[in-house]
Amino acid sequence: MSCLAILAASLTAWVPAWGQELIIEEIIVTASKRAQTLQEIPIAVTVVTADVMEKAQINDIQDLQSLVPSLKVTQLQTSGNTNFIIRGFGNGANNAGIEPSVGVFIDGVYRSRSASALADLPNLERIEVLRGPQSTLFGKNASAGVISVITAAPDLNGYSGSASVTVGDYNEFIVKGDITGPLSDTVAFSLSGNSNTRDGYYTNLSDGAKLNEHNRWGVRGQLLFRPSDNLEFRLIADTEEIDEVCCGVSNLVNGPTGGIIAFIGGEINPEDPFSRSQYYDFNPTNEIENSGVSLQIDYDWESVTLTSITSSRTMDRFENADVDFTSARLISSNSGDTEISTFTQELRLTSTGDGSVNWMVGGYFFDEEIDIANTLYYGDDFRAYGDALTNVLSGNAINLFPSPLDGLEFALGMPPGTFFASGQGRTEFGGAENQAFSIFGQVDFDLGDRTTLTVGANYTEDEKDTFYNETNTDVFSAVSMVAVGFGGAFAQITGLPPTPANIAANQGAAAIAAAISTTDCTPATAPNCNAALALQPLQFMPPFLAYPNAVEPGSSNDDQVTWSVRLAFDATDSLNIYGGVSTGFKATSWNLSRDSRPFEADIPAIIAAGLVLPNLNSGTRFAGPEDAIVYEIGLKARFNRSTVNFAIFDQEIEDFQDNLFLGTGFNLANAGIRSTTGAELEWNWSATDALQLAFAATWLDSKYDEFTNAEGPDGPTDLSGTKVPGVPELSINTSAIYNFELGASTSGFVRVEYIYEDEVQINANVPPEVASREISTFNASLGLEWDNGFQVMLYGRNINDDDYLLSSFPSVAQGGSVSGYPNVPRTYGLTLTMNFN
Template sequence: MKRFSRAAVLGATALAAGLVGTAAQAQVEIITVTAQKREQTLLEAPVAVTAVTGETISEAQIRDAADLQTLVPSLTVGEFAASTNQTFNIRSLGSSSFNPGVEPSVGVFIDGVYVPRQGASINDFLSLERVEVIRGPQSTLFGRNTPAGVVSFHTRQPEFEFGAEGEVTVGNYNARVVGATVTGPLVADQLAFRLDGSINQRDGFITNVDGREFNNRDRWSARGQLLWDSGGATTARIIASAGNIDENCCAAPFSNVAPSELFAFNQLGAVVPSGDPHDGTTAINGPLATQVDTWGLSAEINHDFGGFTLTSITAYQNYEEDQVIDADFTTLDAAGARQQYQDYNAFTQEFRIASNGGENFDWMAGLFYYNNELTFQNETPYGSQLAAFANLASSLDPSVAALAAGLGLGAGSGIPAIMNTIIGGNNATGVGTLAPTPSGNAIPIVPANGYLGAGQGLVNETYNYDTEAWSAFGQVDWRVTDRFTITAGLRYSRETKDYTPNVTINDPFSQLDAVALGQDLRLPSAATCLAFNPGPPPSPIGDTCAFFVPAILAAGGAPFNPAVPLTPAQAANPAINFLLPLIEGSGLQFNVVNAPFTPGSRTDENVSGSIIFGYDWSDTLNTYLSVGTGYKPGGFSLSSNSAATGLFQFEEETTLNIEVGVKGTAFDNRMVYAIALFDQTNKDFQTEVFVGGGFYLDNAGEISVRGLEVEATLAPTQNLVLAGGFTWLFQNRYESYEFGPCPRTSSLTEPGLAGNPLFADCLATRVNQNGFTGRFNDLSGVDRGSPEFTGFLTAMYTQPLGNGLELRLRGETSYVSSQNLNGALAAMPSFEQDAITLVNGSVGIGAEDGAWSLQLWGRNLTDETYYRGTFFSVGTIGPSTNSYPSNPRTYGLTLRARF
């Protein structure tokens, strides 16, 4: 068995896996990767790729993909709402995970198997050999959903020599991690096995007012492998894996509490949020629970035919997830629990044939098949206090308060009460039923429990979403000379998606047509009401209608017959003119009802390609120029929120990347470096943005990203290794995005909106490309708000102590420049994230041969506070926001042993 590799641990990234040589001449060892689906060293591979070894991941205490970004500056990983809602971005490009119909722009592969959902890859790393982050479009060789890049996990294979490794970690927040692997022969030199298992548990970082803890860890993983070696031309590797996540994540305390919400909280007796997401507390009365069960089987078979090798990779994956979240993030029963269920079964088959090396040509060809059956369900009903909350919060608006007073409503009456009263009074007089209206429409009937009543809202949405795809691909390496190589590849893809929605929405308020109401509503007097309800006074109908009398008299009007259209004086009544902005701008229209949720099917075809010119100037300096295209198919939105813009499906996303790279070694192989300068354009970028009432889904025109990436590892002495890198995005903007999202659907005054030329288009409605009227922002030519600069620096120092012992000191720092956390670029402090600097470190002692080690470690040692994400609060009137806070300082002790 390969024992603990001292060299591999020293390196911060796999640009340099470690040191070899003597104390007098330290050298950097270059790692082997498979970024081109054949083994090459990092210097030979003509692509921008960073690889992090499993030993480095273990030493750095990286437990999931979100931590990996501290060692890979071009990679960012967001975590929102639930443990599984992790989004991978490379060079700032990636797709949100909130809408299951939108597949990732960064492809994730585990041991060569495509993983349809990034949430399925976040469980603890088991026997990891390395992680490769391949930047830029990789559609030629990797295929599906890789227009931004690839994150490829490679686990250690079974070995024919017995060995075992184990790890026990304890830390603050009651962290407990146990992991083990054992490998060895079942049949000498023919059949070997490996078994891995881990348990990761930790208390939560955030305490609720009722004592519950959120943002905890409670997960386990298991993996079993068999490796068969025929002793001749054939090898086979079979992998079975399973995992479970059962966590209370993720809390999003309020980061800004608007006066309207603060007033409502106080009046309704709710726990008032502190407005500081970093104080370790939150106040909700519902669950934040995520449970995920995954399992999978895969088989890789390789057969050497002499001149070429045939590879077959067959895989089946099952993913089942339940989420239950208190959507309003308060102690009020404003929004009922959002319950989501997702289940998919995915089958993949890949065949490849690749030459075994030749004088002038190497080639590869393959076929890929993919089938995925997905079921997604969601329900988000209104709670029993939503109407009361909306009344109180909206009553602070002067226009709302004036109208409520004119109607004779009491203090604290807001938009729902006004609608109940005005429309209810018309119901009582029979307008639209007993008497005609100018538009010929009937006045809607006020629901029995009033507008925004409990149980209304999104009753259920269920989608069955089947995907079938296949592709054929090939690549040729032509060594024109000993130094000059041309690599060219093509891939043809065809994909069909079948979509069957079943959506039930019961939301009478969101169904109101403000224009029709403005034409048809009447302000009847008590006398007019009585005419429709003969009988001795007092009349219940007359009492209800009497509320309108003050409003009529205030406008100088007079009682009128509801069958007669309004006079000009009456039409000028603010009670009528305010209805349209009252309804459209209230921010309370969460659902679009009677939308055309109809079954559909679509087929996308694409030809992607790449060409790379590589030149080896010497044994220590390589350069390349590449042009590559990427592709992600279109699809259907699995969210009723899409009805707000009429965008029920989205188009394919394509990428063009032009890149120049330099790789080499220096100082007698004590330094290895890689530099890439790229110009990447994404057309019809698939995006979704949360705007308060739901997610805005669209194809974002064209995005242009230009940048410089630098990575280097230096070994100045046998005992010291320095590694660092940075990504500088000097251009990152929307070249065209005519109908981008506004910060919120509300037209009420918001900080940073009025008077800001960036949002001038949001102050009036426009008609988008689908003919829907709404508030859209033209973001063409606007910077996307992503970090301009990200970088990291690590240092590893080892010192022999004698008697076979060794001291190891490790330090890491990472930096992310300022950014805007809102996809609509909302100009509010909650969304403007300052630059972040994180510091991690460890000190360890152990055997020089790696037989055992004891490590004291810490992450975020300076206890830096920042937001992982921020969004407009659900169901609010004012510009309140919630934020996902960063993890606090963590530390612990890890004991490892290898046999």
């Protein structure tokens, strides 16, 4: 007997029959780009229906994680800096040059950055979350998984629609509406819109402003044209906007720089991460405008369907944040302006016959242009802050009159007030052009009445051309601290600034100064010979070597073949067992930011080409492609009153593109090997005609198998063998819905939900005793519905007011300090809905 048959027999005996009446609804999914039932598709996929999302008060993709334990969504310093993570894998939030590892598709159209998929989603049909690499059918940016959002299509059969109003605490006010119906026998339309506003739950103690608000709206229109039974056109246009004051940061640890902030007259928040209050000298702003149009054409022959999906999208994103997180005006601007234009075209042929072989072939083209304009300027108080830090960092060795910076400026022959002047900083310009194409195919072979072999392959080629440049007015960051050692000695001996004329006129003093600053040591590596070397951490904005240049072309060209093989066995009419191997691919990601640095291997060539700049440091320009592979076995069982889905897997990404914040910037690097071994369980049971229970759990063992070139705040470090931060071992979601009748015309429901994540270290560079996370949250809702279509629902989220941190990081330019982002506190509200047909 085969292994699959033995496993099938065992599981059939283990899973009970829950009753004779068919209660569990059959769900149709398109995760494999063809219609299949959820229970027969040999892929680990979670489906969340519109009804469940409504009763759980899920308004956007960010909230979806409360229903899918394997999905995590983290929001960082702005509304658009959001990471989607599946099975512990995900990236791409903080840099437009880093594409996400989790692909988001809305009605078959790829959203290339997470910021373009954050708006509220009215008139949904369902959301499918595909876990594990999906590159065979979804292309280059699905190395960790896919979130596929399917909205309701226009209805040719009659008019229907709904309108709803939600009011809640923090002055929440949400309005949604949709309508659909026929315009003729062959044309139907739908129109939906939403507006979502809410005051912030976070307070700026400097001016009383509320942060972490909601202020977003969107409109979506569709036309469906079906001129014949075998031809259909679906045109979709949407536009949406987010304009919010977000996001508040809390202090976990106030380091020694907190005293300096107080000394110069600034205020800094106490070490209370859940006070949800902070001092800012200006409020963070976030603006995202996202719009697009797509056309899907389906033409059916007798046994083949041709599908074409064409889309054009634009996203404009602007943000400005006070990243010093104090009332002192250390930073006057830290803005980012990003524009992304994307065009995609997909063509595929799908067999529709009932034979023993079913197949699909297709091609995909992707064209994207990115333009970036960023700023980072010092504020009025940074000069005083820099003066104090100069004293501290040099151990009072540079304690000159009338101030340390005045003394340094005199020693270097510069006018007073040259260093850290208000308005100094950098203005950056960058961008990228990306073209990619792929061809793909998949075949299902029926190897008998109960066994199906699925084989698929994808060839992808990806080409990127990038550039980045800046205008830099930060004088201090361009100073050679080795020269300060000589210049300081010369000024002390002669009382004159070390200008070329003074050095020429005082060659004896110059020789003594050189001897003092170099005797018995090399200033660049021996701080005891040159106190100015201790000031190098204050050189926040060193000159940037623009690229492309004579050494660095600023381009990449990647190609890869990904594949998948799965075997599915229908052990009984109710039980399907599957196993398989799938691979994934993500192309090179470019560091389109001020943190981009030449690779160390390129420095000699840069010097030889005469391109070297003062204080030029090595780092990374890009992270090479990442390759994923997953080995997975699972079962899907569907009985009269229950469904059970279970999977165990071993997933690995080689050269995972890791982008870690170190306190003054991000470091983009390839982690050699990162893996996750895990198990996932989803169970739904209609215990009675009125009571439905659901339980979902994910267990993950996620680690860096090899990451020898990691960077920490104190320099290079080896993370090999360590746990991946922010990935809990155990995540659980369980819920119960009780439906009831109140007379002949009124029905209702009560839904309760519990979410649990065990404790996990959040950041590899922040000790777990400082920043860890454990989640234990309850949500609930109560609804009534009348036969005329009127509904009332009362809801509460995080009703036990559970406090936890979403993320943490070393504070910006404040050594020894740690900051973090707290979760949303308890919220509640009331929704009134009118449905009509």
